[in-house]
Amino acid sequence: MARSDEQNRQARERAREKILLAAIELFGEKGVAGASIADITRRAGVAQGLANYHFGGKDQLISAVIDRWFEMLFGIPQVPGTPDERLAGIIDGVFMATGFAMPVQRAVLSMQQQPVTHRLFAESEERFGQQATESENIVRELFRERGAADPALEEVMLRSTLEGAIIKYAVYGESFPLEDARRWMHRLYGLPEPTAPLPLDLPPRDEDLRIRAIRAVRSC
Known part of the structure; x- marks a missing residue:
């Protein structure tokens, strides 16, 4: 048939x-x-x-992978509520995406750094330019409501800190304390302590906390 x-x-x-x-x-x-x-x-x-x-072709496939990353990034749901609740939602959403989508994070991280693919990353970023601006403005307004003196700088530093955690998790795998890092960021911004861990299958943190790349190699 x-x-x-x-x-x-x-x-x-x-x-x-x-x-x-x-x-x-x-x-x-x-x-x-x-x-x-x-x-x-x-x-x-x-x-x-x-x-x-x-x-x-391969370049178009690479671009599709980068586009998938941007779709995931901008697809993190916005949590309603007070500025603190919305900020906590952004932090938790990024850490959730980091834990669930490490293959695409790791792939795009390498593309950001390599000259041969940096152009493709920049072109994809331009395609998502309006969404990026809207997302930045949402976060800047959030910090403005929290009384920040420089909401634009606060947005840049929040994004830089979260991206740093993504990179560390991509490089160091399960030896990076993803849940503890999430809670550290809640404390950094004076947010309430999370009442429950993220629904991720994370190993217990090593008592002698040391991040090692070999843990990422073993998890591949």
């Missing part, structure tokens, strides 16, 4: 998503230069020609 147009569309979407997820995994594991289209389609379990059909 022939498939309907809708079934064909769904099959194409599934194949595209498989390729994208395989690219995220392999770019995170091997870097962009170390992962070929053949490697990616083999990991995805699809014909190699489908990568060109859906993305057109």
